[in-house]
Amino acid sequence: MATADLHIVVGAKLRNVGQRYTARRRALVEILERARQPLPIPEILDAGMSLAQSSAYRNLAVLEQAHVVRRVVTGEEFSRYELAEDLTGHHHHLVCSNCGAVRDVTIPTRLERSMERALDEVASDTGFAAVSHRLDLIGTCRACG
Amino acid sequence: MATADLHIVVGAKLRNVGQRYTARRRALVEILERARQPLPIPEILDAGMSLAQSSAYRNLAVLEQAHVVRRVVTGEEFSRYELAEDLTGHHHHLVCSNCGAVRDVTIPTRLERSMERALDEVASDTGFAAVSHRLDLIGTCRACG
């Protein structure tokens, strides 16, 4: 998606939940777009815009409610944020258990489908309405290996 | 696994990393065994044993290093702990996005295998050594649905 289109879609999502699309929020979205992987708050703050930490947390919470970003918890000290799958497409994460690095990855559609089917079945067997899934690979990245 | 055998295995795992298997740690293991799903610290402390909060955190960290327990982060306020898969077998989690409840679940072996294969391939394509995976279903449980 081109950045201009991205802003249009994000703006619409924010208006849907009664929120404005301010300069700060636009900058946050662009930082996450460029990153192409989930970023922790400190990296977001160091990315060049001058933004108060409290505003970062508040804006990311708003963007999450608007389904613009997703919070990714990895067990590290800070949670990470990425653009929501509505905007980037469905994907999974490689997580390095040594350094904590996270990298986006996709798996074959065929497998994605059969997983989806099996999960729906497993969920409904236990009275659970499955909405989505989260699949992470834990291992060691090239730098740490 | 019978509880008696469990204690033998856990004791061995702790000795492997130069740690003792004390009464507190035994009690923690039994609480997690009975729970059959990942418990947050407050529930562990309320489970009847009188254990200082700091000791709970310290002991769970030791048990994690010894590969006796696994820390499960769900994005809730508290992290949760469960017995490691070495002891309970490989499984996944249903996570209720409303109330945060977590329930253990297994998926068909066939699917588990093809997922494993695909993930190894995806990982090695990106210079990543995949060790394990984590698959959660996000949805709403019966009580919240």
Place this chain on the structure above:
DNA sequence: CTTCCTGCAAAAGTTTTGCATTAAC
């Protein structure tokens, strides 16, 4: 002009650490 966003500072809440005491080996 009214409403909401922003920054600063302080609070809240989870997890970690220091230290004296007690238990394990």
Place this chain on the structure above:
DNA sequence: GTTAATGCAAAACTTTTGCAGGAAG
């Protein structure tokens, strides 16, 4: 008897909140 685990209290650290000032519609 020596080494390590425990409880208590306090600290550290991430995230949230209150409030006054400024931007957006």
